[in-house]
Amino acid sequence: MAASKTAMASLIHYRPLTCAASASASQPARLVPHAPDLIKWVRREGGFVHEAVRIAQDELSGLGLAAADKIPKGSDLIALPHHVPLTFRPDGGAESVLADLAGKVPEELWAMKLGLKLLGERAKIGSFWWPYISNLPETYSVPIFFPGEDIKNLQYAPLLYQVNKRCRFLLDFEKEVKNAISDFNMMDHPFGGQDINASSLGWAMSAVSSRAFRLYGKKSLTGAYSDVPMMLPLIDMCNHSFDPNARIVQEQGEEQPEMLVKVVAEKEIGANDPLLLNYGCLSNDLFLLDYGFVIPSNRYDTIELKYDGALLDAASLAAGVSSPNFSSPAPWQQEILSQLNLYGDTPDLKVTLGGPDLVEGRLLAALRVLLESENESVQKQDLSTLKSISAEAPCGIATEVAAFRTIIALCVIALEHFPTKIMEDESMLKKGVPDTTKLAITFRIQKKSLIVDVMRDLSRRIKSLLSKETVSAKG
């Protein structure tokens, strides 16, 4: 009798953690079909929501917030009292096992740490955060949930590496979690006695990575604020834009040690405009991995290459540069490469093209130095000039043109590594494909377009340099 009572008590203390292991459609269902009204909940908890703020469906971005009326610049849009954000502060008991597990998560996957707390609250009947959690999407379109074929469809090795790393982590972590909670009885169980698997862990990690903000936490004794990941109910309904009309601010209250989190209108917001926050100046790799979407013509997107002497020699030769010596730099060139951390015992050989810099400064400096045969003309320049694309031809026009041509040849090689061409990708999209395939193809089109844009930009620069050379020769 006592045993069956315990079982019954525990059964009504958890909610099922089942979750879809496949990527969602562009409008994923919420955990509960008719979840509580989040705006009312925030107000009931003592928070503030501007009277014109509404939850609205957006065709491209799922649910979002919008203004029902014009809102003046500087207005408070939402303010959350301290107890509303979901953070992870283990309070002993079942949470100490979560804290131990969180300690095993690598820092770069910080979302999994808060994800453990989220999963525990999701399982708990009567969780304070249930009105918020029940409004979360049931599935996420991040690549860890893509079918294997669509992971391959990404066609971009650095992202494939990250996706595989996350999948492997989740499979290993599933074992760690199962092991850590195997001895708990139903009443103390951190997940209400439910089985935890890679899929439920992936749901929690994606919910956090796509919605949490890293904000100031409590003030420490030294006066510094800790950096705390938080899930911000309602605020996290704002979708992303690089041209946002709202921003998060934190205010130190008089009596409270913790900061108040607010969203403020950064400009005047028109009636029916969506409320948009900037999630960060991120590459499409991070937008896809953490948020499950890709931004077309993202000015912060980059392509990663490996700095490799043999590859650079091949690219240079293909670009018509005579006898390049990337594979065998002279001692003075080795010295500069070491300063760029491209040479030595533990070099960092990952370099990027694209983004605001167009060519990563370390790569540009290396090319300028290695394509210049005279030590003296390089020594006149400091490292920051050598790394800057806006410093025009610091080693002379011939070297600059050779450097840009080498990068263009590198771009051609990088494009050849993709198994399909942009036109083929576009015609696949036109045929109509599943959502995950569409995302993967859109991602790779963007990477290829970025490379083409870099080539165009560098070609323009070469033209301009050569025309200057002609003018000075004539003069």
Ligand SMILES: C[S@@+](CC[C@H](N)C(=O)[O-])C[C@H]1O[C@@H](n2cnc3c(N)ncnc32)[C@H](O)[C@@H]1O
């Ligand atoms: C913080 S939540 C915003 C609320 C979310 N739209 C929802 O339905 O709950 C972030 C998620 O919104 C979607 N999203 C936000 N901004 C987007 C954008 N600019 N384009 C496409 N999807 C976006 C992505 O699915 C992302 O993972």
